[in-house]
Amino acid sequence: MSLTVVGSIAYDAVSTPSGVRERMLGGAATHFALAASFFDEVRVIGPVGEDFDGASWETLRTRGTITDDVELVAGGRTFFWKGEYHDNLNSRETHVTELNVFEHFEPKLSELSRACDVLFLANIQPDLQRSVREQCADARFVAMDSMDLWINIARDALIETIRGVDCLILNDEELEMLAEKPSFVSAAREILSWGPSAVVAKQGKYGAALFTADGYFALPAYPLEDVVDPTGAGDSFAGGFVGYVAAHPEREIDHDLLVRAMVYGTALASYNVEAFGTERVVALTPGEVTGRVDELQRMTTFAHEPIALRG
Amino acid sequence: MSLTVVGSIAYDAVSTPSGVRERMLGGAATHFALAASFFDEVRVIGPVGEDFDGASWETLRTRGTITDDVELVAGGRTFFWKGEYHDNLNSRETHVTELNVFEHFEPKLSELSRACDVLFLANIQPDLQRSVREQCADARFVAMDSMDLWINIARDALIETIRGVDCLILNDEELEMLAEKPSFVSAAREILSWGPSAVVAKQGKYGAALFTADGYFALPAYPLEDVVDPTGAGDSFAGGFVGYVAAHPEREIDHDLLVRAMVYGTALASYNVEAFGTERVVALTPGEVTGRVDELQRMTTFAHEPIALRG
Helix, strand or coil, rough: CCCCCCEECEEEEEEEECEEEEEEEEEEHHHHHHHHCCCCCEEEEEEEEECCCCHHHHHHHHHECCCEEEECCCCCCCEEEEEEEEHHCCCEEEEEECCCCCCCCCCCHHHHHHHCCEEECCCCCHHHHHHHHHHCCCEEEECCCCCCCHHHHHHHHHHHHCCCCCEEEEEHCCCCCHCCCCHHHHHHHHHCCCCCCCCEEEEHHEEEEEEEEECCCCCCCCCCCCCCCCCCCCCCCCCCHHHHHCCCCCCCCCCHHHHHHHHHHHHHHHHCCCCCCCCHHHCCHHHHHHHHHHHHHHHHCCCCCCCCCCC | CCCEEEECEEEEEEEECCCCCCCCCHHHHHHHHHCCCCCEEEEEEEECCCCCCCHHHHCCCHHHCCCCCCCCCCCCCEEEEEEEEEEEHHHEEEEECCHHHCCCCCCCCCCCCCCCCCCEEECHHHHHHHHHHHHHHCCCCEECCCCCHHHHHCHHHHHHHHHHCCEEEEEHHHHHHHHHCCCCHHHHHHHCCCCCCCCEEHHHHEEEEEEECEEEEEEECCCCCCCCCCCCCHHHHHHHHHHHHCCCCCCCCCCHHHHHHHHHHHHHHHHCCCCCCHHHHHHCCHHHHHHHHHHHHHHHHCCCCCCCCCC
C-alpha cells in the first residue's frame, strides 16, 4: 500500500464570519494528506519556500506522512493565498494569490513516490497532472481534482488528463461547465464516457454524489450548525475518499467500495470545516472519524414499508 | 382519514430551457393535491375565476380529489403567474403576477373540510393560514409552507402562524432568513424551539432535510438528467410528505414516520419536474411512485464495514 499526492502546499490568510487568520498552513496537498493519513502512508509532492517553518513541516508529517519529495526551493517563498468568505459562506472572494515557488513547479517524483498504488492529482495545471500520472504507471487507482480556471484556459489539456484517470472529483457546477451540460447528472454521465470509471460531484454544504457505470450514490453533508472555515473541505473529502480506497489493496475497486469511500470523505470534510485551516483534522482521532460515519448512516437510512397507494 | 389543503389554484405561463407553455394549470394547492391524492382523499380550498375551464376541473379532481370548497368567484379571473427559468434552472424570474380572485380571498371551509385529520397550509398570507388552522381545531397534523415575501413584509404574523403548526416546510435559504441564522441547520433548530415538532429544509435539486426533537434525516434528490419545469416541485414534495402522514391515521407521528414521508415527498417532486406543470403527475401510477422510492433507497444505502484507522 502506498498513496502519493501532488498539489499545493500553501500559507493561507482567511477571513470568515467566525474570525480571521493572517497566516496558517494550507494548500490542497496538505489538507488531502491530513485526511488520507488515517488510511495509508501518504507521500506528498509539492514545492515550498524558505519561509516554510518547522511547525508546518511537523503538521505536514501528521500520522507519518512522508515529505521526502517536498521540494524546498532555495531563495523561494511558499505559495500564498488570501481570501474572504461572505454571505453565510456561500461566496468566496480572493484578495491575493502569490504563486511564488508554485509558478515554475515541475513535479519531481522519487522512485518510491512513482511506485504508488494509489495516486491523487490535486488541483494543478492539467499538463503537470498528466505528467505525474504517466510517471505512476503502475497505480491501480488514480483520482484528480481541478477548477474552473483550467476549464476556462486549458480545457483541451484538462480533458486529455481526465481521459487518463480512474476518477474525477469536481464541484457540481464545474462538472456542468466542463461537460457543457445543464445538470451535474448529465455532466457526470457525459464525463464517464470520456474514460474515468467514476465521477464524484462535490456539492459543498449539501453533500456529494457518485456516478459509476454500475450506479449512483448520493450522501448529504454532515449537518453542522456553524462552519468556521470551508477552506480545504474538498481536499479533505478527497483525502478520506481516496485514502479509503488505498486502505483496501486486496479489494476490487467497484461501486460498493467507492460508496463506502464517499462516507469517509464526507466525515473528514465535515471535521475540516469545524475550525480554521488544519486545526481540527490535525487533532482528530480515529474514534471521531468512525463515530461520524456511524452518525451519517443513522441520518440517511430509512426502512421502506410498503404502502397501498390510491390509483 | 381526510386531508385538507388551502392554497393557490392558478394558470401559469412558464418558459424553461426545455420549452414554453403559455397557459397551463398550476398553483400550490393543485400540485399538492395531485401528489397527496395517491395517499388519501384530498379536499381543496382556494378560489378560481370564471375562466377556469372544464379540463382544469377534471385535472384538479384526479384520483378523487374533492373540489366542493373550491370557490368560483363570479366575474373573477383565476390567479395568473408568468415566469422564466434561466441558468440551468438555478434562477427564476417573475414576469407577471395577476392576483385576480386571489386578491380578496378569504378561505371558507365546509364542515367536512374543517373536520380534516391532516391539514396543509400552502403558501398564502400568514394570517389567512392561521385562520384556517384555527378552524381545523381537531387536525392531528398541520404542516405549512411560506415564502420570502412574507418573511419580508409579515414576519411577526408568519412566526405567530408557525407557532401553531406541527411542521414547517421551507426552502433552506428562507429558513436562514426567517431565523436570522447562518446555516439552515442552526435555523431549523431555532425554529423547532418556537413550537413545531418538525422542520423540513427544501434544498431544490440537492434534496431535503428533516429536523425533529428526535433526530436528523437528509435525503438527496432523485438524479434527473433533465429537469423540464421546476414549478410546483416544492408543493409536490409537500403533497407526498403530508399525504404519507395522512395515510397512517393509526400511527404515532414520530421521527421514523416523517423520515419515510420524506422519501415519498422526494419521489413525487422528482416526477413533477420531468414535465411541464401537472402533465407528469396527472399520468403517474402507484407503481412508478413505489419504484422510485425503491430506487432512492438503493441510491442512498451503504454498509458500514469497520476499518482500522491509523492513529
